[in-house]
Amino acid sequence: MRDIFTVIKFTMRDILSRKSFRISTILIVVLIVLGFNVPNFLNSLNGGNLQDTILVSDPENLFDGQLTALDNLGLDYAFKYDNLDLEEIKQKVNADDITAGIFIQKDPDTNDSLSAKFIVKNAALYNGFPPALIETLRNLYTNIQISKLGLSNKQLASLQPQFEFKLEQTEDQEIGGNIFVMMMLSVVLFFAIYFCAYQVSSSITIEKTSKIIETLVTSTTPRTIVLGKTIGIGLVGLGQIILFAVVALISAYSFLDPELLNTMLDLSSLTPLLGLLMIIYFILGYTTYALLYALTGSTVAKPEDIQSANTPVVILTMISFYLAYFTLMDPTGDLNIFAALFPFSSPFCMPLRVMMGVASVGEVLLSIGILIVTCIIIARIAIRIYSNAILNYGRKMSFQDILKSYKEK
Numbered sequence: 001m002r003d004i005f006t007v008i009k010f011t012m013r014d015i016l017s018r019k020s021f022r023i024s025t026i027l028i029v030v031l032i033v034l035g036f037n038v039p040n041f042l043n044s045l046n047g048g049n050l051q052d053t054i055l056v057s058d059p060e061n062l063f064d065g066q067l068t069a070l071d072n073l074g075l076d077y078a079f080k081y082d083n084l085d086l087e088e089i090k091q092k093v094n095a096d097d098i099t100a101g102i103f104i105q106k107d108p109d110t111n112d113s114l115s116a117k118f119i120v121k122n123a124a125l126y127n128g129f130p131p132a133l134i135e136t137l138r139n140l141y142t143n144i145q146i147s148k149l150g151l152s153n154k155q156l157a158s159l160q161p162q163f164e165f166k167l168e169q170t171e172d173q174e175i176g177g178n179i180f181v182m183m184m185l186s187v188v189l190f191f192a193i194y195f196c197a198y199q200v201s202s203s204i205t206i207e208k209t210s211k212i213i214e215t216l217v218t219s220t221t222p223r224t225i226v227l228g229k230t231i232g233i234g235l236v237g238l239g240q241i242i243l244f245a246v247v248a249l250i251s252a253y254s255f256l257d258p259e260l261l262n263t264m265l266d267l268s269s270l271t272p273l274l275g276l277l278m279i280i281y282f283i284l285g286y287t288t289y290a291l292l293y294a295l296t297g298s299t300v301a302k303p304e305d306i307q308s309a310n311t312p313v314v315i316l317t318m319i320s321f322y323l324a325y326f327t328l329m330d331p332t333g334d335l336n337i338f339a340a341l342f343p344f345s346s347p348f349c350m351p352l353r354v355m356m357g358v359a360s361v362g363e364v365l366l367s368i369g370i371l372i373v374t375c376i377i378i379a380r381i382a383i384r385i386y387s388n389a390i391l392n393y394g395r396k397m398s399f400q401d402i403l404k405s406y407k408e409k
Helices: 002-016 019-036 038-045 067-072 086-094 131-147 153-159 179-209 212-219 222-255 258-264 272-298 303-327 334-341 346-356 361-389 399-407
Strands: 052-057 077-081 100-106 114-119
Touching: 002 019, 002 179, 002 222, 019 038, 019 222, 052 086, 067 077, 067 131, 086 100, 086 114, 100 131, 114 131, 179 222, 179 272, 179 303, 179 346, 222 272, 222 361, 272 303, 272 346, 272 361, 303 334, 303 346, 334 346, 334 361, 346 361
Parallel strands: 052 077, 052 100
Antiparallel strands: 100 114
16 A cells, blocks of 8 residues: 555656646636636626617607617617618618617518518628517517507407416426536536546656656556556546636636526535535546556557557547437436446436436446446456556557457466
8 A cells, every 4th residue: 555655646746746737727727717707808898788789770660669668578688779771770780889770660562561670790690680589579569559459458368368388398207407517517527537537648658758667667566556646647637626616616606797607507406415426426437547548558658659549548438428418418318327327428427317316326326336347347457458568668569469468467
């Protein structure tokens, strides 16, 4: 155990002393803070108003002067009202005095229906007339025309029945949780596992090139080196992820609008138990991939060969991540259950199933058990191949060489 702690300390000290690690950590922290300040920055550029400003013109008074009701409908626009003609609206849009304009008139062809034009500077940024405005203007005009018929309150109520719209699923198990938060957690976990595990391969290959490994293997066993480096890099990576998460949370609560924050970052589904599970899956997922990268790192002799050697593991990582990501669209489906149990995708999938409330205790325990067994199997293979391949300074080992090395005692 003492040798493992020695390797862990050596690995952590080596990573923390690297200028590239410090600079990249500082840059990411700065980018996180700046990222959460983007809305405030845009707000300042837009004169303190993030909403699009739309000028509405009704020169024929088709809406009986009631267009100002748009201000009270909770639409995500700031409205101005002025009976300008079409060319005057275009001039204001081109001069950036307004974001867009709406020009309303009777259809010149039929003279029966209405014509509403949405004037913008660049039509490529819009997918036609905004649907929310279409529905709002149609309902507003309809209500104005109905009010002119002199109907009783009872007749008006029959024309506008009160519906209660609900979303109900056929599954007995209720699905909850904030989808945005769940997706972000999955992405963060993926990058944390991927980049931390990748460091193991890079570290092993660099030490082989610098001949440091010769000193290590004469001082301790290959198993101690593999496990020590895996744990050391994992601890640094976990600390880095916690730092980023803390900075992100502080920045979010400091710079974002509270209403927007409550909508997008509803953390009510994040319980202490879920936090513990995420740490467990991070550790096991990281260990699984780190050992795979340790295996590939020990088979190359030059740092420039690391990328090609790691390609199979990268492909496996990407497939596993997207398997978990896309099966979340059907969290009660068989494919999602498979992704939650498959050891290479379960670190990305199972915590989100728990967050949605669709994972049973048995599934979680089975998933963790499969991950632990997978880690042990990969560790045995990686340590054995590492022991026979670590002092290889020649060409990059082929798959046949790896099999031969594994069979050697």
